[in-house]
Amino acid sequence: MDTYRAFLAILISLAILLGYQYFFVGFDKPAPENETATTAVTTPGEEASATPQAVSPAPPAEEIMKTPVEAVVYDRTPEEVTIDTDLYTATISEDGGTVTSFVLKKHMETKGENSKGMELVKTSATEGFPLQFSWGSAVGTKILYTADSRKLTLSTNDSKAELHLVGRAGNGLTVERVYRFDNQSYLMDMTVKVINGSGTILQGAPHVGLVNKPFTGGTAGPANRFLFNGPAIYLNDELSQVKADEFEEGPKVMQGAIDWAGYEGNYFLCGVVPLDGAATSFTMQGTQDLVRSEIGGALDTLQPGSAKEYKYHVFYGPKKLKMLKEIGFNLDRSVNFGWFDLIAKPALWLLNMFYGVFHNYGIAIILVTVLFKGVFWPISQKGMKSMKNMQKLQPKMVKIKEKYKNDPTRMNQEVMNLYKTYKVNPLGGCLPMVLQIPVFFALYKVLLQAIELRHAPFMLWITDLSAPDRLWLGFQIPYLGGLPVLTLLMGASMFLQQKLTPTTADPTQARIMMFLPVIFTFMFLNFASGLVLYWFVNNLLSILQQVLINREKKTAAA
Known part of the structure; x- marks a missing residue:
């Protein structure tokens, strides 16, 4: 069972839950x-x-x-x-x-x-x-x-x-x-x-x-x-x-x-x-x-x-x-952007700079996303390659775990030796997501608090980037009102990203990972459409990067 992928899933879920508590419910602060x-x-x-x-x-x-x-x-x-x-x-x-x-x-x-x-x-x-x-x-x-x-x-x-x-x-x-x-x-x-x-x-x-x-x-x-x-x-x-x-x-x-x-x-x-x-x-x-x-x-x-x-x-x-x-x-x-002030204020400056050129904050959000993704691209590249290599090692890891199932200490030693031999970092796939979590929350604070985004339109049904996206279908959808098209697209892109990402051979762990897009989609339903747009574009760029890596591996194997 791939403990490191499990660690990644738990870390992301914990970050989202704690972030939800911090931003939506709040912690009691001493005077x-x-x-x-x-x-x-x-x-x-x-x-x-x-x-x-x-x-x-x-x-x-x-x-x-x-x-x-x-x-x-x-x-x-x-x-x-x-x-x-x-x-x-x-x-x-x-x-x-x-x-x-x-x-x-x-x-x-x-x-x-x-x-x-x-x-x-x-x-x-x-x-x-x-x-x-x-x-x-x-x-x-x-x-x-x-x-x-x-x-x-x-x-x-x-x-x-x-x-x-x-x-x-x-x-x-x-x-x-x-x-x-x-x-x-x-x-x-x-x-x-x-x-x-x-x-x-x-x-x-x-x-x-x-x-x-x-x-x-x-x-x-x-x-x-x-x-x-x-x-x-x-x-x-x-x-x-x-x-x-x-x-x-x-x-x-x-x-x-x-x-x-x-x-x-x-x-x-x-x-x-x-x-x-x-x-x-x-x-x-x-x-x-x-x-x-x-x-x-x-x-x-x-x-x-x-x-x-x-x-x-x-x-x-x-x-x-x-x-x-x-x-x-x-x-x-x-x-007040709180803990994320150091990232949020430069992000707001970038949004306003791009808006000054294109006069559309939706386009500005997309360009800021591309810019941040470009900064994280080398780290993400290493992380994705590390996960791909981890996938190749799965058969060998299964054999080691089967051979030393009654000796956990020896089993861990052999697994670590396997990582060392093939120069694989088991935490390499976690690092990109961990680094993006502060950026995610910083942009969330910007998109929620910046007066520039209030009532700012993007295109089609998205007329307010500071509000949840809803497409009116002519009838009321229970709880939602309209259809959250962009949020559903974001969830679908995350599902596709999970399908393309190297997964563990353990079927239970694989099901847990595939459930993450459902959790994220539910959490994003009432988020600002600007934030959903950021995460959707970020997912598309991650999919592109993963496709390029998979193609590179196939070319190298051939």
Whole structure:
């Protein structure tokens, strides 16, 4: 019985099962040591150098994160300001200066012809809107601002515009907010100035509030449960994606050097970049379907007549790696390929390079597959030849096993001597597959997470390379919906590859090996069609290589 082929079968199956667990189910990850999880934020009031006459300390986390229960009645109806650029259309309300809508123009909600632009603000007025600003209890999140414009339209490449909002907290404090927009960027500037117009010393800490729901819908449904949607922060030079079970029971606070914090999905990011030390903590609370978070700063003291200014960058847009790198602030780290980052990012670069030439990501995937196969070709060649030689040795191995069946030690010695005599490496056939497993998972991460592949068509029925391939036959197929043509072709190619590959003389082992294509086909049913395309093309190239080797052996034998 060929133990090495059995080892190969077990290794591949184990890698697929572990990969499936890692990518689709996930392992529980311990919180990094630099995270601090608490249920309240302590106000460092004792650190103030002067004793203020009137103090407005920052409220505890439970107060910061609580759901709004009633609306504030204003003396006039708040109006909304529309910002229209080439990249998005946004609305900002005078009620709290919040963003009530942010629709991307170049990314659609669905693949449908009549689909609207992707809306990044999924919450309602009852649930609250993002980019609320508060300053301790002296300036609450519910404050009526007056905007200096009702609509800003940016129509040329170099267009830039500002929106000024002024609000009074009713206790002598005035808040001035300035939004700055760039027609060619998803990055906005937000400056908040707190002015103490009272006759007393006041204290407060700045807080920028976010409230988010999953981008892919109102709830994290079955189709999206394996993709991360939740709060994320780049803290102390490390990315943390926080799962809901870490803050559902109470607020979770993370403190340290914050590059950015916000909410991210698989393809989109709503992030805030605090500037000049404007943030020291990030507080989260809620559920998987509704997350409330706060980016909080240190306690400040304002003398009568003085002011304090806080500056932020705000990014609402797609997680496109090249663009995020150009923006800076480590926003590109939100594109997280995990362990396979070293392979995945060059693969993404290659995909984009080929796309720039052929304008089709399906063709780009095929060319990247050919390129990777070319790199692995010499190793695969040696492995296939080794397996072919192993096949020739099968009769001799059967005789050795029969002769020394009662002496396992001697039998193993004779088998190893046989390998040495004929210069055969029993593990030579395993190496190519082992080396391709990291490439497989790296490409899987790219095809699942790269915004470039979202809704990217290939040809015929394959209109979205980031989704499973389904050919609609005019009727519903149970569980599948449509017919997974490409997946079935991939399984058939793998079956043919197994038939051409040298097999063990043991019939039981041969049946096990022939069952692998069935396992792979089942596993690939809901994989991205781009990944199936990669594996199908890779199989075809492997078949070609095996045919060439078999022809070479026949020529040499003749």
